[in-house]
Amino acid sequence: MIKAAAPDLLKGLTKIENPQAKDKKLLQKSLSASGRAMDTLLSQSVAAGGKVKGFKPHVAAFLGYLISHESHHRGQIMLSLKQAGHRVDKKVQYGIWEWGVR
Secondary structure, eight states, rough: HHHHHOGGGGGGOOOOOGGTOOOOOHHHHHHHHHHHHHHHHHHHHHHHSSOOOBSSSOOHHHHHHHHHHHHHHHHHHHHHHTTTTTTOOOHHHHHHHHHTTO
């Protein structure tokens, strides 16, 4: 969505390819940078009267879309792990949702 709504916010962001996916420091740095870019996009959209370029109807719906999208990916990850025989214990499953607790 950043690419369509505010491509200038992509500067400095790195797409992580498969060989890099095990680099925890890179993942943490990239996730933080992506979060800052999304924060900027949301702030700019609120300041622009609630409009997000390329998305309708408004910034509140866009935020809902983002949450839904991330939830979808969480489900994909959990299902892939389960199908691969890597069961994730309940503490970790619930911990994924308890941001700021761990």
